[in-house]
Every structure is written in C-alpha cells, then in structure tokens.
Amino acid sequence: MTELINCYSQGNFLTYNKDARIFKIQLYPNRNIQCKLFPSDVLVNLTVSSSCFPDVLQIIVSDFNYLDTDQLIFRIPNEVDLSSYHDDIYARMRIYSYGYYADVKINVFDVLQSDLQNCFDILDIYLQNNELRLQVCPTLLCKSQMVGYTPGALAYIHNLYLSIYKFKYLLNLQNFLINYQTNLCYTESIIISQQNYQALIYQSFLFGQLVLESMQGKSSVVLKYDTNIILDNISDLFTRKELFMYQNLTESGYQVIIDYDPIQYQSVINIISNIQYDHVTYRLTGAILKQQEYLIQGSAEFDSTLRKITFSCSTGSLVDQKRCQKMIDDDFFAYIASPVYNLDIIFMQRDIIVHQMKATSLVPRYSCWKYGVAVVSSQNVRLELDRNHKCDNDSQFYDFSNNSMWFEVENNDKLVYSYNYFYPILDPTKINVFSFSCSVINCQLISKQSRITFKFQEGDFIQQIQVNKFDLQTERDFNSKICLISGVVSAIGVFVLTVFKLFKTRSILKSIKRHQHKKDVKD
Secondary structure (H helix, E strand, C coil), X not given: CEECCCCECCCCEEEEECCCCEEXXXXXXXXXXXXXXXXXXXXXXXXXXXXXXXXXEEEEECCXXXXXXCEEEEECCCCCCCCCCCCCCCEEEEEXXXXXXEEEEECEEEECCCCHXXXXXXXXXXXXXXXXXXXEEECCCCCCCCCCCCCCCCEEEEEEEEEECCEEEECCHHHHHHHXXXXXXXXXXXXXXXXXXXXXXXXXXXXXXXXXXXXXXXXXXXXXXXXXXXXXXXXXXXXXXXXXXXXXXXXXXXXEEEEECHHHHHHHHHXXXXXXXXXXXXXXXXXXXXXXXXXXXXXXXXXXXXXXXXXECCCCCHHHHHHHHHHHHHHHCCCCCCCEXXXXXXXXXXXXXXXXXXXXXXXXXXXXXXXXXXXXXXXXXXXXXXXXXXXXXXXXXXXXXXXXXXXXXXXXXXXXXXXXXXXXXXXXXXXXEEEEECCCCCHHHCCCCCEEEEEEEECCEEEEEEEEEEEECCHHHHHHHHHXXXXXXXXXXXXXXXXXXXXXXXXXXXXXXXXXXXXXXXX
C-alpha cells in the first residue's frame, strides 16, 4: 500500500458537538495531483487521544473526491460515555483505499455550543373549551442547557412558563427537563377561565411563547420560543380569499372576496342554523411583526350568499377611519415587512362568542393606479393616471383585456352620466393615458366642479380611480388659442417682411453709392 503525502494542509480542524454526539472534520486539500489517485470509495479512521474512545471511529465514504470533499462527519456511538470527555488537543485521521493511504493531522479542536434556536421539533398549543394543552417534543440539540439546578451548577433552568396574549401560565419544570433528557414529548394541560378563553379566541392573530428562565454563571438569561397555536372548531372554510385594496386622494379602503369550500358549505349552514346568536361581526385584521390593527363591520344576520365584504376608510367613527388609513399606509409604504391579513366572521350571543369562521392569510391585490388628471377639450377627454408604486414593486399588474370599464361623471354628488364600454387591450405596465372622444361621451356635462370616476372590473374586483385635477379646455378657449397663435404667426410674418425690405433698401443704397463713386473718379 502506497502512502500519499502532503495531501492536506496543517489547518484542518475538528468540531465536537456534544448534544448531537458528532465529530465534524474540516479538511483543506493542498491540491496535490498525486492525491487524486484516491478512488470514490474510501475508508476513513479517526483516532482521538482520549480514554473515552478506546476504539477508532470509522466511516465509509462512497462519493469521495480529493479536491471537493472538505467535510467528514463521525457519529459517536451511544455506548461511549461523554461525561468525562474534555476538549482534546490532538486527533489523527487516516484515509485509505486498497492501494493508497494518507495520514491527516488535526491540531485544532472547536467545541460547538448548543443551537438554542433549534431545541424543539414540535411546539404546539391546542386551545379548546377553556383548556390550553401544550405539546413540546425535543431535538436533543440542547441537552447541555436543559438541566435543572444542582449544588455547584453554574448553568441551569430555574423557571418555565407559557406566555400567550396577555396571560402567563406556569409549567412543571421538573417533568419538562426529564422528558427533554430522555427524548420524550412533554404535554401539559391548563384549565383557563371563561373570560380568558373568550379573550383568546377573539384574537385574529394569536401569538404564544414557551419561556425558559436560566442562570448562566451570575447572569440571568431568558430563552423564548414561538409556538404554533391550533384553535379547535375554528377552521378555514374558504377556497378563495382575496383582498383588494385601493387608495387615492378622496377614498381608500378594502374589499374582501371569499368563496366557501363547496364540500363543507352545507355543514357550515347546518351549524349556523343550530346556534343561537344575536349579532355577526365581520372583522379584517392586519398584522405587521406581531403588531395588529383591525377593522370591524357589524351585521344582525348572517348572509351565506355574501361574497364581497367592503371596509371603507370613509365610514365609522373618526378613530375607525384613522385606524383604517393607518393600515392602508402601513401596507403601501412597508418596504421591510408587509402586513398579513385575516378575515374573521364572529357569531355572538350577548357578547359571548358562540361560533367563528376564519379566512387566514388573505391574498392581497393592489390597484395599479392611485389617482388621475382629466384634460377636457371640445374634442375629447384625456385621463392621465398616476401609478401606484406598490403595484410596480410587486409586479402585480392585472390583465383587464375584454373586461368592463366605466366612465362616470358626478355633479353636486349626483351621478349625471355613466358610460360602460370594453377596452380591447389594456396593459397597466405600459398604459396610463386613456382618451375618450366627445362623440361617444357627453363632454358638455363636465365642469371643474365635476367628479370623474374611472372604474375597471376584473372578475369580482373593481378598481376605482378618482380624478382630482382638471385642465378644462373649452371650445372658446381653443378658438382663443388658435387666434392667439394666428396673431403671433402674423406678427412674426410682418416682422420678417419688414426686416427683408430694410435689408433690400440698404443694398440698393450701397449700390447707388458705389456707382456714384466710380463716376466721380472718371471725372
């Protein structure tokens, strides 16, 4: 067997992960051409200078490539007791095949600390009938940290609780730690009051955390882990759940479009027909980084045929209007994080929630235009629309080809004209100017006090753009401009003709003067 030398540099190092029970070797090839003689199937032995490892660790590598294979992982057998193992300063590795071998010295050791962000495989909270049930399953990647207090211990967990909404519930720390060390899922049930239960299920976005308080030497460290919350009897029954939002200088708001799952629709109707309720609340909630804002629309009866729910920022109390506008602004101008929206349909009897339906993670649809300017003349009306940056940034343009459009005129808040038509080709990524001939629409009804609304319909969605600025060009204005232009052109013509005549007269005088001078010389 031939030894291949100088295959790897002196910078190779070993990382020891106690919780995962692995050694990871990082290799740095010297790119020695002779070392490329190793085949793809090799055996690798690792010898660690510790009494914990009386035997070498061995792995088989079936896809070995001298230049590309830079990491090797050795799993520590379960029978090896690591309690007395400490950082080593020396290890040796040998790579060999049937014809060649190479020895690799490892002089650098690194102890990998526990990955405290991945301590748990499952973190679920089930909320049902005034009961919270917690289920936590370990990954065993944090066994070193998941220990309780013992005399002389410098690091340990001393408190454990569940934080959900505004409430805090203490958990059984001892059972939790025992289950973690033995790789068993930990479960605990907590009975909560009816008042707390109602407060929890009323939240559209419910956030919970498992909180561990630990001591690290003389410092107190708090570890927080987000949980997955599962609400019983509150399911997402919708196959379509889209959110259309619009904003212009005169109006803004939301429109939610929903379709029920046809398989579950009849069961939903049966459930609602068998419950007692005196009020239905439609609530739209937007959340950014766990900060929530909500809009509410009330109704006395539930309408199972309702597919469009509108939340206007122009209705309700001043507080409601400001809240609605804040949601719009947060969405349109949020570049770091965009809101997530939920629709809740809440059935209440004497202020007690008796049933809920939820449409989670509504799909947002943004209008491509914010507002427009109308240029009105005796020949046509030209609309110039201002594009919405959110639509540009997200590339959420819509194809309105062969869809209905409306041109509406209001005077003194009364609709005086409406024109419905089909625009054959419309690409909002390229088109933002639309022209309407006065031979088709009634331009005489438009004045500076008019309000023009430009609407597009795509399926269930209606995009609405309010025109807020006018450039009114009447026929008299047009004729005046023509007269003015004609006058200017005539004046320029007279000026040019006068200059030309002066130039010609000057030339004639110079010619006469030269002729007279020649005559005097002859005389």
